[in-house]
Amino acid sequence: MALFTTGEAVAVELPIARIPTRAAAFLLDLCVQLILGLVLVPGSQVLLSRWGADSAWRDTALVVTVVAVLIGYPVLGETLTRGRSLGKMALGLRVVRGDGGPIDFRHAVTRGLSGIVDFWMLGTGLIAVVVSLCSPNARRIGDALAGTVVVHDRSRLPFAALVVPPPWLQGWARQLELSGLSDELALAVRRYLIRFGTLTPVVQDQLGRTLVLTVCARLHTPPPNGYPPLMILGAVLSERQRRAFPPPPARPAYARAVA
Structure with missing residues (x-):
């Protein structure tokens, strides 16, 4: 395992x-x-x-x-x-x-x-x-x-829906070009988010800022001002999730009514 x-x-x-x-x-x-x-x-x-x-x-x-x-x-x-x-x-x-x-x-x-x-x-x-x-x-x-x-793979992988972007960063995240975000860097960010509650406040801030600077450098975009690292990293990963697992297209209202 x-x-x-x-x-x-x-x-x-x-x-x-x-x-x-x-x-x-x-x-x-x-x-x-x-x-x-x-x-x-x-x-x-x-x-x-x-x-x-x-x-x-x-x-x-x-x-x-x-x-x-x-x-x-x-x-x-x-x-x-x-x-x-x-x-x-x-x-x-x-x-x-x-x-x-x-x-x-x-x-x-x-x-x-x-x-x-x-x-x-x-x-x-x-x-x-x-x-x-x-x-x-x-x-x-x-x-x-x-x-x-x-x-x-007999059992399906669970749908990854734990990262929810802050509404005020959704527009910023949707404009990002995420091809520069490697799997290794994304994994490091995920581990930070998972362990966030177990880290001391100092480590939360220092490690978070380091990851934000690294991620934004890879994406060739300045980090948004005034937001904590947790929100910025969560917005980036949630957008990555949205593009990797796009939701099914919504049916028109008349189709739902017929169904």
Whole structure:
């Protein structure tokens, strides 16, 4: 089990996926990739031959198809499903960020490219197995580079709704460009919010001001004047939560009346 601080200050324990389960999921994905390869490779070659393409074009198509199957398949699957390939779905696994949040394309493509080293460099997956055995959270090289962990996901992660922005800072927070807020810095802020009540007043103020200056520097915006660090940091994380978990669109009044 590992403790994650999910969303915006929700602590939850999730079981780490170990090598046997991950290996089974990998073999299922490999079967899907083999089927895709057996369909796409001959199909592309036949299609190019009908178009009168020379051997150079056919060789290029072969390389592109193999790369798309080996790397594009896991990257596309994990991006669209927020961390679950077909094999992981079957085994109840999910890739999550180091703070327990859902991954995006950046994490998926890092894991996919690193799979060349983890699985295909020696052709046996031995590197992934050895690195996972040496990691307390069973992380392979791709997980270490992407900052991700594979966990069992039979039970849904709780919706992170504990951070509520102060109304007077909502407008300021909605104008922020949050791409500069890294997962590591967001995790540090969440831990500060969780532990706020246990800190001494001096530490609350000093650590809070340090985090506010760091966060605002990363976001390239001056901190709003006259507000305590707790409100500013809460506003930033609540806005991050709102963008990561957008609420469902409201139905029109006439639709509600018909329903």
